[in-house]
Amino acid sequence: MLTVTDAEAEVFRDIDEAAEIVRDSDVEQDRRVAAYSARSDAFRSCFPPAEADAFGGFLAIFSDPDYPRLGFSLQVDPSDGSGNCKVWLYGDQVDVETAALLIQTVARSALPFGFEYALDCDRLRPGEFGGGYVVIREDGLEFGGSSQLLDRAIARAHHEGVDGYVLVTRDVEAGLLFWNTSAGFGSLEAATVFSEAEAANFDIPIADDQPEWLALPAPLS
Helix, strand or coil, X not given: CEEEXXXXXXXXXXXXXXXXXXXXXXXXXXXXXXXXXXXXXXXXHHCCCECCECCHHHHCCCCCCXXXXXXXXXXXXXXXXXCEEEEEEECCCCCHHHHHHHHHHHCHHHCCEEEEEEECCCCCCCCCCEEEEEEEECCEEEEEEHHHHHHHHHHHCCCCCCCCEEEEEEECCCEEEEEECCCEEECHHHCCCECHHHHHCCCCCCCCCCCEEEECCCCCC
16 A cells, blocks of 8 residues: 555556557557557656657556556555545566556655565475565665575675675774775765675775775664
């Protein structure tokens, strides 16, 4: 569930019908253009035409544009009177990437936003159970899963650096300074995080105090 503006809710209300149109490959081009023109102004603003297809911008959110299926159901509640609405996305076989791209494109007022999902199977097979999450920001998506987190937790028992490395130097007045690939040495919050392989092949910059690699601690659980 996420809370969006009334204008954004108007776009979500158009999604199911738009998805039905793009699923039907037999719809003639002129009918397709007419169907797109019948969408709300808010929908057409979010999904402008692309690649000579009126629905090209909309198709871009699908993980497989040649086989456009939402993989989830949408429910848009009435406005709560304050200019906002609640939107629900749910289903048994949710297309996680499509859901994330839809939210990123339409629900700008709700960002940053995230959701979790569960994985299961009708047979007891190793690796078929677990879950994951998606963090949705204006500038990108971050995916993570319980399997990945489990592997990292086990790896931490064997060696440091599984969570990455930062390059640090010491300044007499400022104390510790951390390397940022774009801006040079500065604050920890802006530091560039390197994998073990990236750190091994990185050309360390010259500084008054010889820079050193520090392994990052495990994130808060």
